[in-house]
Amino acid sequence: MAAGKSRQTTPAARVHRELLPDQSTALLQQLHLLTRDGQLNADARRKLKQINHLANLLTPDLERLFADDRDPLIVDAGAGNGYLGFVLYELWCQLTGRGTVLNLEVRPDLVARARERAAELGYARMVYAQKAVAELVPAGDLDRPPVWADRPVDAVVALHACDTATDDAIELGIRAGAPVIAVVPCCQAEIARLLAGTAVRAPAGALWRHPIHRREFGANLTNVIRAHVLEAFGYQVTVTELTGWEHSLKNELILARKVQRHNGLALRQLQQLLAGLPYLPMGLLQRLLPEAPAQAVGTEPDDAPSTL
Ligand SMILES: C[S@@+](CC[C@H](N)C(=O)[O-])C[C@H]1O[C@@H](n2cnc3c(N)ncnc32)[C@H](O)[C@@H]1O
Numbered sequence: 001m002a003a004g005k006s007r008q009t010t011p012a013a014r015v016h017r018e019l020l021p022d023q024s025t026a027l028l029q030q031l032h033l034l035t036r037d038g039q040l041n042a043d044a045r046r047k048l049k050q051i052n053h054l055a056n057l058l059t060p061d062l063e064r065l066f067a068d069d070r071d072p073l074i075v076d077a078g079a080g081n082g083y084l085g086f087v088l089y090e091l092w093c094q095l096t097g098r099g100t101v102l103n104l105e106v107r108p109d110l111v112a113r114a115r116e117r118a119a120e121l122g123y124a125r126m127v128y129a130q131k132a133v134a135e136l137v138p139a140g141d142l143d144r145p146p147v148w149a150d151r152p153v154d155a156v157v158a159l160h161a162c163d164t165a166t167d168d169a170i171e172l173g174i175r176a177g178a179p180v181i182a183v184v185p186c187c188q189a190e191i192a193r194l195l196a197g198t199a200v201r202a203p204a205g206a207l208w209r210h211p212i213h214r215r216e217f218g219a220n221l222t223n224v225i226r227a228h229v230l231e232a233f234g235y236q237v238t239v240t241e242l243t244g245w246e247h248s249l250k251n252e253l254i255l256a257r258k259v260q261r262h263n264g265l266a267l268r269q270l271q272q273l274l275a276g277l278p279y280l281p282m283g284l285l286q287r288l289l290p291e292a293p294a295q296a297v298g299t300e301p302d303d304a305p306s307t308l
Pocket of ligand 1: 077078079080081082083104105106107110131132133134158159160161162165168186
């Protein structure tokens with residue numbers, strides 16, 4: 001079945017099948033993911049599947065972060081209603097009495113509502129900052145790690161953070177040296193926009209000549225570059241589906257775990273990849289890897305522009 005088409009409601013008696021160990025229906029009701037009579041409608045079920053699956057995949061990382069009485073700081077970038085953060089809080093911060101979830105969200109209405117919910121639930125360390133993700137990243141000096149209230153960032157998650165907000169989340173995590181970064185990208189317009197202004201004479205130009213190809217190719221290329229950048233900064237990266245495609249079309253999970261300081265081989269591979277493409281001044285590359293090749297094939301203005 002195509003994504004977004006299932007309208008089935010899960011009756012209250014079967015909702016427990018969708019839950020993680022230690023997850024309460026009370027929280028899901030508070031978040032309005034469950035109806036008042038405890039049912040799960042189709043849209044909420046899709047959202048819950050994504051969140052729970054991500055929370056579940058992060059379990060080994062969170063076990064490490066919460067080990068030995070540690071008090072980690074988890075950042076949810078582009079948090080929206082904070083569903084993911086609330087679930088992580090219940091399963092980890094509430095159960096251990098340690099850890100903070102810092103939610104970064106630009107929309108004041110969402111921030112206000114989530115703060116109310118956190119207060120009602122007594123989730124004192126479920127914090128909302130009305131800030132763009134990039135505001136947490138100090139400009140310039142890569143050796144100056146982002147901190148919040150003098151605390152280092154231990155994990156960055158971003159579920160469907162819009163367009164380049166995902167890149168800001170990746171940059172935040174990399175610059176913080178966060179042990180784990182998990183992003184499920186949303187819409188991606190930056191690379192498609194950059195490709196639209198480039199020549200299509202080079203053989204590879206056929207990949208982005210038509211707008212629909214450009215959008216899809218741009219989205220794929222964006223995620224390929226993101227994965228390489230993470231690897232170049234010493235992360236071991238896995239790229240998988242988050243849930244079945246029937247639950248979401250925005251379904252690519254880039255999960256990165258810090259294993260070394262830098263990875264020169266990955267950097268060279270990224271540089272080779274970029275060398276076969278037109279000059280793409282993608283913000284993430286410009287900020288983190290300004291030494292990546294500035295100019296490659298097919299960059300000159302063309303008499304066959306890619307915008308049709
Ligand atoms: C598609 S929603 C996803 C929300 C949530 N992560 C979820 O999965 O339910 C994206 C959210 O990111 C917020 N957002 C977009 N750009 C942002 C930025 N640069 N910094 C912080 N929040 C941002 C939007 O206001 C919106 O609430």
